[in-house]
Amino acid sequence: SSSATRNAAIKHITVIGGGLMGSGIAQVAASTGHTVVLVDQAEDILKKSAKGIEDSLKRIAKKKFADKPEAGAAFIQKTMKNLTTSTDAASVVHSTDLVLEAIVENMQVKHELFKTLDKFAPEHTVFASNTSSLSITEIANSTTRQDRFGGLHFFNPVPLMKLVEVIQTPMTSQKTFDALLDFSKALGKYPVSCKDTPGFIVNRLLVPYMVEAIRLHERGHGSKEDIDLAMKLGAGYPMGPFELLDYVGLDTSKFIIDGWHKMDPDNPLFAPSPMLNKLVEEGKLGKKTGEGFYKYK
Ligand code: NAI
Structure with missing residues (x-):
């Protein structure tokens, strides 16, 4: 215009x-x-x-x-x-x-x-x-x-x-x-x-993807390191999902997925992840606390 x-x-x-x-x-x-x-x-x-x-x-x-x-x-x-x-x-x-x-x-x-x-x-x-x-x-x-x-x-x-x-x-x-x-x-x-829809574009796609990576790992189908390497070299992502989770903060990711689960409890993409919940409970929130899925320093 x-x-x-x-x-x-x-x-x-x-x-x-x-x-x-x-x-x-x-x-x-x-x-x-x-x-x-x-x-x-x-x-x-x-x-x-x-x-x-x-x-x-x-x-x-x-x-x-x-x-x-x-x-x-x-x-x-x-x-x-x-x-x-x-x-x-x-x-x-x-x-x-x-x-x-x-x-x-x-x-x-x-x-x-x-x-x-x-x-x-x-x-x-x-x-x-x-x-x-x-x-x-x-x-x-x-x-x-x-x-x-x-x-x-x-x-x-x-x-x-x-x-x-x-x-x-x-x-x-x-x-x-x-x-x-x-x-x-x-x-x-x-x-x-x-x-004005939950997660807008980027987070609506990214958060379920990251939680799916945790689920894949929880099922014993791949190590964190291999999943991260696979997505970097196979999909061209600059960070793997576990690296990204640690960077974003596990508390933040949990907060978002829990909110969506409450809103839409039948959507399996929004289901809580026991591994994510446990890490947050232990205060392992990612890079900012020195430990999340990985240890820093
Ligand atoms: P933060 O915790 O780093 O900063 C929030 C700041 O707001 C603090 O300095 C706090 O003192 C101040 N504050 C709180 N209540 C206030 C009030 N009533 N008046 C004036 N200042 C007040 O948080 P962050 O990460 O910067 O997030 C802020 C917002 O941005 C949130 O809504 C978050 O969802 C959103 N956001 C965060 C992203 C991230 O990667 N951290 C990415 C995109 C959006």
């Missing part, structure tokens, strides 16, 4: 949640010329987020501007200049074009946040959630702007992963959806369009 019929471009954004995903999103948005306010609950968290972003930018600059350290330094400085932080979301959304939420995966907490921000954000402001497993429609229902609400699902690590799933609920207006697609492109990402 012609640009004249489209929204004014999203330029000023507020990212709520300065954790793994929110920091990555804030970094990419700031480095592509957007003004970003990153919000979290406490100053010390935000300090850590800002430090993490700067370290990541340094690594990127070192590669991207290998022969031009001055250009690299300028890139870092320019990006950091676009980024500010705050512990008070309500007081910073007054001039924002987009509120992008990446807080804890909990419906009630997301509801409280959006219900508050709905009162403080201007009329034109679009709201989006980065949720992996919750219904965008249900989150949007905490606001009075369901037509200006969509999903923007990024992938970890955000600075490296090129995909964004842009989710349209039955209430999301075309104008909002187009604005979110344009914004994703402005970040240098490749957006795909997706309806």
